[in-house]
Amino acid sequence: MMSLALLALFGLGELAAAQDAAPASPVRFGWQASTPVMTFWAGFELKTYEAQGLRLTPTSFNDNAPEIEALVARQLDLAAVAPAPTLQAISFGAPLKIIAGVEYAFTDRQGVHWSATNLIARKDTGIQSLKDLVGKRVAVFGLSSNWYLALLDRLREANIDPKSIKFLSMPYTQMEGALAHGEVDAAIMTAIGAFHASQRIPTTLLMTSDQITGIAIDMSQVIAARADWLKDHEEEAVRFLMGMLATRKFIEDDVAKGGAGIKAIAQKTLKLDADTNEAFYRLRVASAGRELELINSLDLPKQTFVAYGRMLTDAGQLRGRAAATFEQIVDTSYLRKAFSRLGMSWDNSKVASQ
Structure with a gap:
C-alpha cells in the first residue's frame, strides 16, 4: 500500500482509510507489458490503484487486435491500447469509448523531442532514408498500429509504394x-529499444515519433472500455483514472527532484541495466510534466484522432466506411470527475479535447 504521506499528498488518505475496511472492486485490465509505459509499471509498484479501492487483474497482450477483441467480448473491463486500432474498431461498430490518454510523444516548448518510438536501421544495410527501405524487411508492432499506418503516409508522400517493403509484425521485445x-533491416522500435539496439550494433536513426506521424502531440496509448461497462461502473472508471493521475503526479514530482525514485522503480520493475535505465529516463521518463504546457494530464487531443482517421481511410483500413468522429469515440467526463475528486484544476485554455 502507498505510504500515508504519499496518500495525503494526493488527498487520498481518508479514502484509503475507509477502503481498508471495504472490499476492493475488481477490475480486469488489459495492457502490453512489453511496452515500457511507466504510468503502469510505477502505478503497480506504488499501488496507486489499490489505494483507490481497486483490485486490478492485469492481462498482457502482444498486439492491439486481440486486446480490443477481449474488451469487446467482456473479457476485460478496461484496456490500454493504441489509438488508431481503437478508432478503427469503433468505426466498425465496436461499442467502445476512449476515456483517457496514457503517455505522449511530442515536442515541448523548448524544442525537445520526446519520442515514444524511433524508426532505425542497421547501419550495414546502407539505409539512409525512406527510399532505401524498398526491398527491405521492416519490423512493426502490428499492421494496424499507429506507427505503421503513419509510416504508410510518409512513404506515399515520398512516392514510395508500401508494397515494395516487407513489413513484419512482432512485439517490441523481439x-x-x-x-x-x-x-530485419529496420524497425519502428520504442525509444529505449532503439537505444539498446544501438549498444549492440551500429544503427542509423531515420525518423522520430513526430516525424513518423506528423502529429504535434500524439498518444502512445489510450484507455478504452465498453460504453455499457462505463455506464454501470462509473465509480471504478473514475477511481482507475484517479490512480493514473496519482501515478503521473508522483513521476512528475520525482522528475522535478532529479528522478531518483522513478529510476529505482524502472530498474526494479523493468529489470534494466544501469546504462539502459539512465537512457530510458533521459529519453522518455523525464518528459513527465513537460506535456502539461500543452495539455491537461491524460487528456485526448482531438486533432490526433482526426489525423488517425485520415490515416486509416487512406490506408484502406476502414473498407469504405467513414471514420468515427471524435464525439463518437471520446468521453472525457470520467477524467474530469477524477480531476475534481483529486482537487486538480482542469485548464479550459488547453483545448486538446475541444
Whole structure:
C-alpha cells in the first residue's frame, strides 16, 4: 500500500482509510507489458490503484487486435491500447469509448523531442532514408498500429509504394534481437529499444515519433472500455483514472527532484541495466510534466484522432466506411470527475479535447 504521506499528498488518505475496511472492486485490465509505459509499471509498484479501492487483474497482450477483441467480448473491463486500432474498431461498430490518454510523444516548448518510438536501421544495410527501405524487411508492432499506418503516409508522400517493403509484425521485445541478428533491416522500435539496439550494433536513426506521424502531440496509448461497462461502473472508471493521475503526479514530482525514485522503480520493475535505465529516463521518463504546457494530464487531443482517421481511410483500413468522429469515440467526463475528486484544476485554455 502507498505510504500515508504519499496518500495525503494526493488527498487520498481518508479514502484509503475507509477502503481498508471495504472490499476492493475488481477490475480486469488489459495492457502490453512489453511496452515500457511507466504510468503502469510505477502505478503497480506504488499501488496507486489499490489505494483507490481497486483490485486490478492485469492481462498482457502482444498486439492491439486481440486486446480490443477481449474488451469487446467482456473479457476485460478496461484496456490500454493504441489509438488508431481503437478508432478503427469503433468505426466498425465496436461499442467502445476512449476515456483517457496514457503517455505522449511530442515536442515541448523548448524544442525537445520526446519520442515514444524511433524508426532505425542497421547501419550495414546502407539505409539512409525512406527510399532505401524498398526491398527491405521492416519490423512493426502490428499492421494496424499507429506507427505503421503513419509510416504508410510518409512513404506515399515520398512516392514510395508500401508494397515494395516487407513489413513484419512482432512485439517490441523481439525487435532488438531481430535487428541484431539480421532478421530485419529496420524497425519502428520504442525509444529505449532503439537505444539498446544501438549498444549492440551500429544503427542509423531515420525518423522520430513526430516525424513518423506528423502529429504535434500524439498518444502512445489510450484507455478504452465498453460504453455499457462505463455506464454501470462509473465509480471504478473514475477511481482507475484517479490512480493514473496519482501515478503521473508522483513521476512528475520525482522528475522535478532529479528522478531518483522513478529510476529505482524502472530498474526494479523493468529489470534494466544501469546504462539502459539512465537512457530510458533521459529519453522518455523525464518528459513527465513537460506535456502539461500543452495539455491537461491524460487528456485526448482531438486533432490526433482526426489525423488517425485520415490515416486509416487512406490506408484502406476502414473498407469504405467513414471514420468515427471524435464525439463518437471520446468521453472525457470520467477524467474530469477524477480531476475534481483529486482537487486538480482542469485548464479550459488547453483545448486538446475541444
